[in-house]
Amino acid sequence: MRALFIAAATWLLAALLYFFEEVIAARYRIDVRDNRVARRVRTQLRMLRRISVVVVIVCAIGTVLLSIPGAAAVGASLFASAGLLSVVAGLAAQSSLANVFAGMQLSFSNALRVDDVVIVENEWGRIEEITLTYIVVHIWDDRRMVLPSTYFTTTPFQNWTRRTSELLGSVEFDVDWRVSTGAMREELNRIVAQTELWDRRVAVLQVTDAVGGFVRIRVLVSAGDAAMLWDLRCIVRENLVEWLVAENPDALPLGRVEVRQPARPSGAAAPRPAGAQRPVTEAPGLFSGDSEAVHRGEEFTRSMPIQEVNDQKF
Structure with missing residues (x-):
């Protein structure tokens, strides 16, 4: 009877947590245009309720074990070895614990809220659910993308409603x-x-x-x-x-094409006879073409005078 009473009290406490969550959430509507505060409050309420339910259930199990005479030692040893068990569980489920802490961080850091509009993996959608280990994104075409909580703490993403929905x-x-x-x-x-x-x-x-x-x-x-x-x-x-x-x-955009007929200018030279080569026109250059260029070339290419230093010619 004691175990049944503890179980009933646990169920009642969990139901009260759900009830108070709904009562408080009813004051914050998310079906209005500016619902940033309401989305933040709903996200935090849901996370607090889930953590509280888990804590209540664990405490109820430990209390039931302590209330049974034959299992009292087991319950006591269970609570006494909680530190060792937490270390072992942490080593065995590092990724799960990382997701749990990431979910708590997202919920209480105001970086992500329920009903936020985000761009993840090149997909546009809304945050539909935030749990302790994963986050559900409702894609615009009614698909659901389930991502681990650590994705949003380690990967850049776009939040279109971070401060305002406009x-x-x-x-x-x-x-x-x-x-x-x-x-x-x-x-x-x-x-x-x-x-x-x-x-x-x-x-x-x-x-x-x-x-x-x-x-x-x-x-x-x-x-x-x-x-x-x-x-x-x-x-x-x-x-x-x-x-x-x-x-x-x-x-309207157009693609323009200009067509020209080949025509010889009025002042053009007469056509050359067959087999005749085209004359080469020498264009002015750096070292050829005019008198200044030739003089410049002589400055660079003329012979250097021979000088005698200590009976040696240079």
Whole structure:
């Protein structure tokens, strides 16, 4: 009966931990635009709850062993040898312990939170779950990428919502030199003003390059989060392409080829007879071609005078 009471008390304590976690988490909603604080609190609550449940279960097992007369010595020796067991377990599961400490570090260092938008392994997704040993990333196409906690402490990754969920995105066009940038800028302002995806912070059109026969135009727009920014970029790209085709077709990129007919200039010399060699024209050089060049060559190539020093000729 004592063991059953301890087990029931352990279950009740674990259920209370779950209950208090849900009560506190309900005050921090993550379905709003600015949810950075809520995501941090939820991550820390979940990690604290899991650690607490593990500690409660271990203490309950030890208490049950101590409450049984025949197993009291086993329970006492178990608690007494906890230091030795921890050393042995640490040597046997170094990678697991590293993941555990890495998960705790990520949870309480505010470097990574639940629902953060990240780029890992060239994949865009959100942090769906943070455990003691692994982290689940929900990829945009509904795939799940499971990574060890040490990955985020040893490998660089991009966190798009580290401080705020607001982001900037670019849309680029390669158009002809005859593009009307002023009219295109007015069309951009008209497009973003008619969509709720734009947060009214940034809407800029700039010419960033003009080489290779094309003009590179970059459009910068801003949105409240990564998902809205992706949709906004697609809308801006689609509508600007339609505008170029309908309103400014001269701006569409072209490949130009110039065809020339061979023609002899009016003052050109008469054609040479068959077998005649073309005369060689001597161009002015460094040591030949004119009087100054010849004099310069003589300075470098003339004979050096012979001098006698101590009955020796040099």
